[in-house]
Amino acid sequence: MNSIFAGLSTTIFETMSRLAREHDAVNLGQGFPDGAGPEDVRQKAADAVLTGWNQYPPMLGLPELRRAVAEHYARFQGVALDPDNEVMITSGATEAIADALMALIEPGDEVVLFQPMYDAYLPLVRRAGGVPRFVTLQPPHWRLTREALDAAFSSRTKVVLFNNPLNPAAVAFPDEDLALLAEYCVHYNAIAVCDEVWEHVLFDGRKHRPLIGFPGMRERTVKIGSAGKIFSLTGWKVGFVMAAAPILKVVAKAHQFFTFTTPPNLQAAVAYGLGKEEGYFTGMRAELQRSRDRFAAGLTELGFATLPSEASYFLNIDLAASGIGEDDVSFCRRLVADHKVAAIPVSAFYAEDAVTSVVRFCFAKRDETLAAALTNLRGVLRRG
Numbered sequence: 001m002n003s004i005f006a007g008l009s010t011t012i013f014e015t016m017s018r019l020a021r022e023h024d025a026v027n028l029g030q031g032f033p034d035g036a037g038p039e040d041v042r043q044k045a046a047d048a049v050l051t052g053w054n055q056y057p058p059m060l061g062l063p064e065l066r067r068a069v070a071e072h073y074a075r076f077q078g079v080a081l082d083p084d085n086e087v088m089i090t091s092g093a094t095e096a097i098a099d100a101l102m103a104l105i106e107p108g109d110e111v112v113l114f115q116p117m118y119d120a121y122l123p124l125v126r127r128a129g130g131v132p133r134f135v136t137l138q139p140p141h142w143r144l145t146r147e148a149l150d151a152a153f154s155s156r157t158k159v160v161l162f163n164n165p166l167n168p169a170a171v172a173f174p175d176e177d178l179a180l181l182a183e184y185c186v187h188y189n190a191i192a193v194c195d196e197v198w199e200h201v202l203f204d205g206r207k208h209r210p211l212i213g214f215p216g217m218r219e220r221t222v223k224i225g226s227a228g229k230i231f232s233l234t235g236w237k238v239g240f241v242m243a244a245a246p247i248l249k250v251v252a253k254a255h256q257f258f259t260f261t262t263p264p265n266l267q268a269a270v271a272y273g274l275g276k277e278e279g280y281f282t283g284m285r286a287e288l289q290r291s292r293d294r295f296a297a298g299l300t301e302l303g304f305a306t307l308p309s310e311a312s313y314f315l316n317i318d319l320a321a322s323g324i325g326e327d328d329v330s331f332c333r334r335l336v337a338d339h340k341v342a343a344i345p346v347s348a349f350y351a352e353d354a355v356t357s358v359v360r361f362c363f364a365k366r367d368e369t370l371a372a373a374l375t376n377l378r379g380v381l382r383r384g
């Protein structure tokens, strides 16, 4: 068997969701909203199942969805994309990442990764034959620095796999950091694979800045987005990948033999959704921001030290600053078993030099769910 996959454990998201079920705990681990999602978008999917096309759609995706993706990014991020040659639809962002890595990496190429990193990245890079070079980011700000990039980039750097906004840190990188990364990509002639699935989930008036928009990056960036995150429908697994035609052409070669296509009815519904008026997107953000604030206030009241959450579905606590001496993994195991709340230990997002004092909670939940979690958390810091 292949040693990379044989040696892996089950993902932390699956593990914690299973423990949540076993212990009948409130599941704030795996990142998914517990609301139904926008009804009009779901209605479009239902209509498309009943009256639309249910055979293979084109390999690159429905033309109407590719057009909708291009129009969407022109409208929200000022990125001009050719829907026929620079946009492809995938079965979720994870497939898009796998396609891009398989298409771009030659065995022995170096790939720069930023820790904490989404757990799929490293095994996929390794399986593609890439040699990982890590940049380790530090809480509470998780910023990029010139020294860290100097240590990670070399003449062998082929790809940089970058997630902005960053899961699990819940930060959006400032322009200064993005410009710095762009400078290194250009200097070392590297391609940036940018996982931007949280691009619409930013708070406090922040605006997403895509790396592809920085000088020198248009021809060397693979931009990846996710309808699951935009429409709070994470099970749909509809992703988009955008890149200059010569890159996208090769990424499509990987896609055609991994999944080939994505369900056409969901694609039709996403095409409709991407064209929704501004109010949907601001409303979705406002609602999530309200949940974030509600949950953060509850945690603070109970005595937990929270880290800033600028984006994503997540809010982190710092165990040491909360007066908890345990590491994140044992804390999370105790939390789910004894206090019936599932969370994610952030050390799961590291390959080496893990930060072990940060725990991630998903606040993209209904008020009742967050209230139940806060009630269960009441006993955790009660001393004596």
Ligand code: GLN
Pocket (backbone or CB within 6 Å): 011, 013, 014, 029, 030, 031, 032, 167
């Ligand atoms: N993106 C989700 C998270 O970070 C997990 C998705 C999954 O379980 N594969 O929680």
